[in-house]
Amino acid sequence: MWQPELHSSPLPIYERLVLAMASDIQTGELPPGTKLPPQRDLAFRLGISVGSVTRAYAEAERRGLLRAHVGRGSFVRDALPAMPDVMALEQGAPMVRARSGPIEPRFDLRCNTPPSVPLMNNLNTALTTLVARGVLEPAVHYIQGAGLPHVRAAGAQWLARHYGLEFDVGNIIQCNGGQHGIALALSSFCAPGDTILCESSTFYGARMAAEHLGLKLRGLPMDENGVLPEAVDRAAAETGSRLLFTLPTLHNPTTRTMSEQRRQEIAAVARARDMLILEDDAYYAYSSRPRQIVSYAPERTLYLASLSKGICPGLRLAFLALPPDMPQERLMRGIRALGYCPPALGGLVFSQWVADGRIDDIGHAVQAESKVRWDMAQAELGDLIAPAGATHSPHAWLPMPSALDAERVTARLLRVGVEIMPPDASSVSMQADTGLRLCLGGPEERDDLARALVAIRDVIMDHGRADRDGLI
Secondary structure, eight states: OOOOOOOOOSOHHHHHHHHHHHHHHHHSSSSOOOOOOOOHHHHHHHHHOHHHHHHHHHHHHHHHHHEEETEEEEEEEEOOOOOOHHHHHHOOOOOOOOOOOOOOOEEOOOOOOOOOOOOHHHEEEHHHHHHHHHGGGGGGGGGOOTTTHHHHHHHHHHHHHOOOOOOOOOGEEESSSSHHHHHHHHHHHOOOOOEEESSSSOOOHHHHHHHHHOOOEEOOOOOOOOOHHHHHHHHHHHOOOEEEEEEEEEOOTOOOOOOOOHHHHHHHHHHHTTOEEEEOOOTTGGGGOOOOGGTTOOTTTEEEEEEETTTTTTGGGGEEEOOOOOOOHHHHHHHHTSSSOOOSSSHHHHHHHHHHHOOOOHHHHHHHHHHHHHHHHHHHHGGGGOSSSSOOSSSSEEEOOHHHHHHHHHHHHHHEEEEOOOOOBBBBBBTTTOOOEEETTSSSHHHHHHHHHHHHHHHHHHHHTTTTTOOO
């Protein structure tokens, strides 16, 4: 069984795997006709993700190194293209195009970002106003660890107006985006080796933060109404976990929205087990707005709301609202350890947008464009995508019969220029739903999204037919 050596390099791991493959083909270790190991087997032996191996195999096929046969595997081609200097590439030299060359995906549906709407005029106006008011000075200085008071006040106003939640400004912390808020909460309330409870599939950023901090994630089963309360109760008893991380609204990646009754049940379990809840409400703006979990358990819920998914990801701004009587010293130490203080410029722009009402116009524009794109996805893919827990969503969930199907479809999409998140990136347990997340806001233009959706539909339909090849 082929097991390549992945040398240290600034290149991504999938690229290093392709280069190792090219090197072994050049030296004859992988002669023409050799069958490569199954992707899961190679990923296990190398200690890397299946998604990285899937992408490497697809990239090698596009460069003319491999040929893939449905149900049989991937094989080294008999007629190989001229290959670049592998050693030079491993040292960071520019890529030399071989045949059609290393083709970058034409349609990137990996990153769950809001669709692009015109923002530069709003940004220029805000900066001009801030200069005219003489309040831009904090942007070039250190600020208080919890954030600028008037930015936090604007955050409280925004949450009240658009989220229906009233928080005391003193309990709100300004974060450098939602990812910072998650890392701050996990590092402040958990110790290395602790277990965090979460849905069986979860936000990849939370998974990264937990792994980096030495925390264990325990994925819990879900139904159409969200994570199961009895599973939370049982896992808390078995592990002694004191924190549940949940995305109850338009869950990432499955687009489910937790029912209001389920939210009350989760709050009751957390109270009985004396647990904290970290409620990531990144997609609330897209939802039909059931009451948040924090409404039912305000004394134990850390509530996180970010601008990245519904306004502007580049501002790097989120607000972490704490329970009223929670001591903040551990969080302040975490802020100083992870970044000393949040950056001021994005917060100043946000506060100006709140003051002049532009934040409402931007939010409405994002929602309108998101609705158009969701309707496009439904029209093209129909029942192939799961119903979302709201009238529209920035991401669609495409259920798959098995993990192997998901990997095969991901590889085929790469071959036609559509890149999506690896199917195993969000899975936390064997009970995780199997499927593919499609981020509809990724392409800049609607026409690009339309072409990507057509390609996805064609690959899915061809995949279904291919699975029946040879049947009589």
